[in-house]
Amino acid sequence: MTGQYDDSALLTGSYAVDALSDDERSLLEEALTTWPELRSEADSLRETALQLAYAVAPVEPPSALKGSLMTQIASTPQAPPVESVSSPVTDDGLEARPAPASPVAAASEGPAAATARRRWFQRPAAALSAAAAVAVVFLGVGLGVGGVIGQGEQPGPGTTQASSGLDRIYAASDFQRSTAKVPSGGTATVVWSHELGKSAVILDGVAPAPEGKTYELWYIGSEGSGGKISAAGLLGGGSDGVHSAVLQGDLARGATIGMTVEPDGGSDQPTTTPIMAVPTTSA
Amino acid sequence: MLALVDRDTESWSSNEPAQASPDDLLARVASGDQAAFSDLYDLLSGRVLGLVTRLLRDRAQSEEVTQEVFLEVWQQATRYDRSRGTAASWVLTMAHRRAVDRVRASQSSHDRDTRIGIRDLEAGYDQVSESVEIRIEHERVSRALAKLTEFQRQAVQLSYYGGFSHSEMAEQLGVPIGTVKTRLRDGMIRLRDEMGVTS
Numbered sequence: 001m002t003g004q005y006d007d008s009a010l011l012t013g014s015y016a017v018d019a020l021s022d023d024e025r026s027l028l029e030e031a032l033t034t035w036p037e038l039r040s041e042a043d044s045l046r047e048t049a050l051q052l053a054y055a056v057a058p059v060e061p062p063s064a065l066k067g068s069l070m071t072q073i074a075s076t077p078q079a080p081p082v083e084s085v086s087s088p089v090t091d092d093g094l095e096a097r098p099a100p101a102s103p104v105a106a107a108s109e110g111p112a113a114a115t116a117r118r119r120w121f122q123r124p125a126a127a128l129s130a131a132a133a134v135a136v137v138f139l140g141v142g143l144g145v146g147g148v149i150g151q152g153e154q155p156g157p158g159t160t161q162a163s164s165g166l167d168r169i170y171a172a173s174d175f176q177r178s179t180a181k182v183p184s185g186g187t188a189t190v191v192w193s194h195e196l197g198k199s200a201v202i203l204d205g206v207a208p209a210p211e212g213k214t215y216e217l218w219y220i221g222s223e224g225s226g227g228k229i230s231a232a233g234l235l236g237g238g239s240d241g242v243h244s245a246v247l248q249g250d251l252a253r254g255a256t257i258g259m260t261v262e263p264d265g266g267s268d269q270p271t272t273t274p275i276m277a278v279p280t281t282s283a
Numbered sequence: 284m285l286a287l288v289d290r291d292t293e294s295w296s297s298n299e300p301a302q303a304s305p306d307d308l309l310a311r312v313a314s315g316d317q318a319a320f321s322d323l324y325d326l327l328s329g330r331v332l333g334l335v336t337r338l339l340r341d342r343a344q345s346e347e348v349t350q351e352v353f354l355e356v357w358q359q360a361t362r363y364d365r366s367r368g369t370a371a372s373w374v375l376t377m378a379h380r381r382a383v384d385r386v387r388a389s390q391s392s393h394d395r396d397t398r399i400g401i402r403d404l405e406a407g408y409d410q411v412s413e414s415v416e417i418r419i420e421h422e423r424v425s426r427a428l429a430k431l432t433e434f435q436r437q438a439v440q441l442s443y444y445g446g447f448s449h450s451e452m453a454e455q456l457g458v459p460i461g462t463v464k465t466r467l468r469d470g471m472i473r474l475r476d477e478m479g480v481t482s
Binding site for chain 1: 313315317320321324328329330332333334336337345346349350353354357358359360361362367368369371372375376378379380383420421423424425427439442443444446447448449450452461463464465466467468469470471472474475478480
């Protein structure tokens with residue numbers, strides 16, 4: 001046993017409660033790979049720290065946080081198992097961290113958004129009843145989590161359809177997102193960038209449209225621009241998975257993004273109650 | 284009597300499958316299972332946000348950290364080594380470390396005073412929790428902490444609940460850094476043995 005062993009052994013308690021500096025932690029972690037008995041002491045003290053964590057009263061996160069996360073993981077690749085890693089990573093897999101989400105002022109749902117939403121419900125052309133309004137649930141618009149997290153984050157390759165268009169939206173400097181619950185189950189997340197004039201919808205856990213039907217996306221212009229409704233493409237959806245589509249056409253300022261169930265092939269104007277309507281606000 | 288019968292009925296009528304453990308769920312998350320991730324989140328997110336909020340106080344920041352933690356859980360699940368400890372401990376270790384990083388990044392050590400830390404810890408510790416389960420956990424930890432020396436207990440609480448590094452504690456408590464390290468190690472070992480934790 002050497003002096004280095006003794007020095008390291010002294011640090012296991014501090015390690016378990018994160019009292020070490022980064023440098024000390026690196027040194028200790030190296031020592032842990034050398035001395036199994038140190039490793040097992042450190043591990044057991046970590047488990048002990050868990051008991052300290054369990055003595056703290058839990059705080060339930062808002063549901064929008066989960067919605068936002070589920071969308072995020074759908075487009076985030078997982079790290080390869082540690083043996084095959086070539087990039088700089090770590091010893092115990094706890095170190096490699098994604099860049100922290102930059103704190104950015106959250107967009108709040110202003111009067112304009114509220115107006116856009118009302119208009120969507122009230123439009124006679126869209127054949128919407130008051131009951132339809134009740135069926136649509138808005139969630140996460142302008143909540144801290146919805147607006148802040150994910151800012152500047154690039155989704156990984158290959159997990160969603162239309163990922164190239166999505167990538168550009170996620171990478172835009174004015175990227176914004178909003179998640180709504182779909183009444184029949186699952187969530188719909190709308191991401192957009194006014195700079196690009198593009199938006200996309202990501203469905204997570206939303207059941208496929210019934211036989212002979214399809215989901216159709218819509219741009220609903222703001223009141224100021226005449227409130228025109230334009231078809232923005234169809235969104236196929238299989239069961240369970242995550243499906244995304246970049247909307248066709250350009251996103252105008254203040255537009256609301258909606259989704260309805262339409263007969264196969266889609267319609268020129270919405271014929272049913274929207275199952276989602278999300279106003280886009282300016283950053 | 285009735286309550287006992289009810290309880291029995293409940294456990295026999297298994298409409299819902301038995302709840303999977305965090306360890307099993309994390310293993311499934313490692314193979315890209317999003318439903319397992321959703322379940323794991325449901326099991327642990329309250330714990331994570333509770334712990335992070337304890338350290339950071341600020342609710343919005345704590346939610347942000349919670350999101351970062353679970354994103355990291357998703358990304359790093361492939362590297363979780365079951366032989367090193369439980370999934371819950373793996374997740375809460377990540378949460379704790381991130382919260383500590385935030386605390387240290389946002390406050391210079393001069394702004395942070397261990398005396399305030401100690402006062403806050405005591406206030407927080409007396410907080411009445413509504414959940415019986417949490418009260419029991421609280422009690423267990425409380426009893427085990429009571430077996431530590433005062434200095435050991437102070438070091439463990441300041442670092443774990445306050446996010447103080449051992450150099451900060453050494454400076455503010457006016458003791459050599461080696462003393463803080465020893466208190467933390469002896470304190471944690473004592474706590475482990477008192478609580479019967481095995482790894």
